[in-house]
Amino acid sequence: MKALDRKLGRDLWRVRGQALAIGLVIAMGVMLQVMMDGLVNSLEQTRQDYYQRYRLAELFAPVKRAPRAVLERVARLPGVAAVEGRINGGALLSLPGLAVPVRAQAVSLPEWRTARLNEVHLVAGRRPDPGRRDEVLLLEGFARAHGLAPGDRLPATLNGARRTLAIVGLAQAPEFLYTTAPGEMVPDDARFAVLWMNETALAAALDLEGAVNEVLVGLARGAEPRALQDRLDRLLAPYGALGAYGLDEHLSNRFIVEEIAGLRVSSRTVPPVFLAVAGFLLYMVLSRMVQAERDQIGLLKAFGHGDGEVGLHYLKFVLVIALAGALTGALLGVLAGRGLSGFYQQYYKFPFLQFAVAPSALLLGLGVSLLAAVAGAALVLQRVFALAPAEAMRPPVPPDFSRSLRFGPRLKRWLDQPSRMVLRGLWRQPGRAALAVLGMAAGMALSVAMLSVMTAFDRSLELNFSVLERGDVTLSFVDPLGEQGLYALARMPGVLELEPFRTVPALFSHGRHRYRGALTALVAEPRLYRALDRRQQPLPLRADGVILSRALAETLAIGPGDRLRVEVREGRRPVLEIPVVGLADTLLGAPAFIELGGLNRLLKEGPRASGAHLRIDAAAGERLYREWKEMPVVAGVSLRTERRDAFRRVMDSGAGATRYVMAAIAAVITFGIVYNSARIAFAERARDLASLRVLGLTRAEVSFVLLGELGLLILLALPLGSLLGYGFSLAVAAGFSTDLYQVPVAFEPAGHGVAALAVLVAAVLSGALVRRDINRLNLVSALKTRE
Structure with a gap:
């Protein structure tokens, strides 16, 4: 081995604790990137x-009732590759032990052939016998949930x-990877x-013999979907x-697309933050090492080693740590991804899911980690190149402490000598103190962001x-039910309050932006289901304008005062053409609200409602x-408690579950940053601490000088970490939010307090190490002058 390579090995062994901590930070970032990238691609x-x-069909065209002969005309449209007509209908299921009826969707199957489009995957049993009208296939997720x-x-x-x-x-x-009852947004098996x-059986049950109520279309290669939609309509x-x-x-x-997109955003934003922190730590370690080895650098250059060779030696030091951490992270990422793939297969209801990491993801993880390490070392290596042998072999010029922090008689009575040394140490080297504070604040900010997002899920x-x-x-x-039917429901014993609503399917458009959704009509001042503003105050509904959710307004690029085009798909x-009169903060979906009487008048219909929100006596x-x-008029009954439980399962599954992994990684990184800061401070001041011991200070007093400085730095880092954490929280929450559900972030003192406590615990453990x-300082060895 070359002499510099042997020195490299000794250097790594000497700082093995710090190297391990930095490598762990890099490994966590790479693991998260490889795991999430592999899951996204898979x-x-x-x-x-x-x-x-x-x-699976690429166009869906629901109709009231169309003769089967129309399918031949659809097949002749330009851009159509395949056509299938089928029957869709609603049903209610009565299960033993359940008082509330369960809503179902009944879908027809061709009897003597496989479906041209939207074929089913048979998991167990057989297909229905064409000669039997009472046989059905049941969605596996529902069957498993009820033991059928x-x-x-x-x-x-x-x-x-x-x-x-x-x-x-x-x-x-x-087409049923995500199953939810009509009008709801939360899936629940x-x-x-x-x-x-x-x-034949479903057509007879729904009085649709010889007809279909949904047309499925597969597109030819190169077909324009929007143009074909218009022709089909x-x-x-x-x-x-x-x-x-x-x-x-x-x-x-x-x-599914939104969930995968959320994972993709997280995989592209969070790991680079972790790797940037690792690069910052490597900069601090290498900077301290170069400063401590000035004389050795001078000797190496004096004995013929060029600037490039010496610089490469220190670059190798960084690259070995980064490469070891990256390889470990890649391995952990593959193992974690394989472990989660089964969970995701069950959650997304895929019949198969093979986890596979693209080589590009592994190369990207390795490349980004090495780039972060090199970026952290680049500034330090400039100082190595600038050191001339004669200058490097001389001891560094002692710093000028003539203008050091002074203490008056009163402060001296309150502060003992070790305390004054702590304050002077920070005052004399503000740059080093600022870097340490920034590093620990960044670690706390990661924990704050993860805790805030976890709290935000519960808050939503x-x-x-x-x-x-x-x-x-x-x-x-x-x-839709008229006034008499609603009055009869409201008069039922046990019904305490009833608020009707009406929902009509609609196509919203503003300029080039379009969104297929529903227009929801409520009473003017609803109490049981409300539209709220940013301050969580109810918004009164108007008959002359609509209130849009912020998510829908952003999708349509529209705001209050603009006019919205609404193509109603009912009646x-x-x-x-309706003006937008306000924006609402909603957490599920992208609704649009209007006053109930106003909608019925726009539709030129009498007082009618497609549903009702009720408050009932529990007994x-x-x-x-x-x-x-x-x-027979009731199509479905939905309990708020059941929707709440279903929403919690959604938030704790899929992409939402990755927040727990990210929180654990943030905790590991926080400890790594605080420990590294403590180790760097000790390495920089080992000679000073040994000198204090020789001068007569006790071990406790010497420890106080170093750990007291660390404690002050941590106290300074806590408010900065809280501020940075709030900014990180907004970025992470935006990555998790979709147009199907939004994750609100607010300042939660509890989350910031727990993150601060985590930093303090990490500081106590690091201080103990x-x-x-x-206590093990070798005073003679520490005071030797290496010349």
Whole structure:
């Protein structure tokens, strides 16, 4: 081995604790990047393969009732590669032990062939027999949630008629990766089912013999989806077209895409922050090492080693630590990704999911970590190149302390000699102190960000189901209900309060921006379901304008005062021009609100409601659920407590679950930063501390000089870390938020307090480790002059 390589090995061994801590910081950043990048690529590839294998349609065109002959006309449209017509309908399921009926979607299956589009994946059992009208396939997630299996019987209500269906198989489908009841945004396997029935049986049940109410279209290569949507709407308009939409507006696909996008944003933003902190730590360690080895650098140059060779030696020191940390992180990232892949497969309901890390992700992790290390070392290496041998071999010029911090008689009475030494040490080297404060503040900021986002998830849960929604039950009706029906519901014993609402599907547009959603109409001053402003104050609804959620306003690039084009996809399907009169802060979906009477007038209809929010007497709940189950006008019953539990499961699963991993990594990095700061301070001042021991100070007093300085630096870092943490919180929350749900971030003193406590605990542990080294100081060795 070369002499410089042997020196490199000795240097690494001497600072092994710091090298291990820095390597761990790098490993955590690379692990997070490799793990998340691998999950993103695996989920995206699995999604595409699943869609292609089971031929998921690219355009969906719901209609009221269209004859099957119209499918031939659709097939002749330019850009159409495949067409499938099917029947969709709602159903209510009555399960033993459940008082509340469960909503379901019934979908037809071709009887003598496989579907050209939207084929199902059979998980267990068999397909329905074409000769039997009561056999169905059941969505596997719902079946697992209720312990159902092939051979079980399922009581159901279809089009007002009670039937008993036989489950002959369990299935999955690419269009039902994300399953939620109509009108809701939160998926829940236990509260929504999908049934696949033979086409003849479902057509008879829904009075659609010889007709379809949904047209599926597969696009030819190079086809323009938007143009084909317009042609499809014009062709199907006589049959009650509700508006064709593409895969990008399909709710299940949108949810999956948004979740994957959230993971992708996190994988591109959070790991670089960790690696930047690691580069900063390497700069501090290398800077201290170069300063301590001035004379050795001079000797090396005097014996013929050039600037490049000496600089490469110190660069190797950085690269070895960075490379070891990066390789460890890559290995941990692959192992963690494989462990999480099974969880994600279950959560996303993919029939298959093979975790695979792209070579580019591994190379990117290695490259970014090495780049961060080199960037941290670049400034220090400039000083190495600038050192001339003769100058480097002379002891450095002693600093001028003639203008040091002075203490008056009163302060001297309050501060003992070690305390004054601590304050003078910080005063004399403000640059070093500032760097240490910034490093520890950055570590605390990472912890604050993760804790704040975790708290924000809980905060969004509380806001949505305690402040925005305050009703106990939400009823949805098969068809809009008039005043008499609502009055009858409100008079039922046990109903304390009833607020009607109406939801109509609509296409919103503003300039070039479009969004397929729904217009929600509430009473003028709602109490059970409200639109709130930033201060969580209710917004009164108006008949002459709409209030948009901020998420929808951002999507449409619209604000108060602008006019919104609303193409209603129900009834007479009017096209409305409505001014935007306000913005609401919502946490789920992207709704648009208007006053109920105003919407009915715009639709040229009488007082009608498609559902109602109710507050009920808890003691009458079971009885009311049974009565509503028997009412043919009721399409579904949804409990606020069940929606709350489902929302919590969503927040704790998928991309939301990665916040726990990131919080653990942030805690590790915080400890690594504080420990490194303590070790660097000890290495820089070992000679001074030994001199104090020789002069007669006790071990406790000497320890106080060093650890007291560390304590002051930490106290200075806490408020800065809190401020930086709030900024980090906003960035991380923006990465987790989607247009399906938003993660609100507010200043939470508890989160900042826990992060500060974590820094203090890390400081105590680091101080204990450094105190042990102070007690082991070899006074003779420390005072030797190496010349």
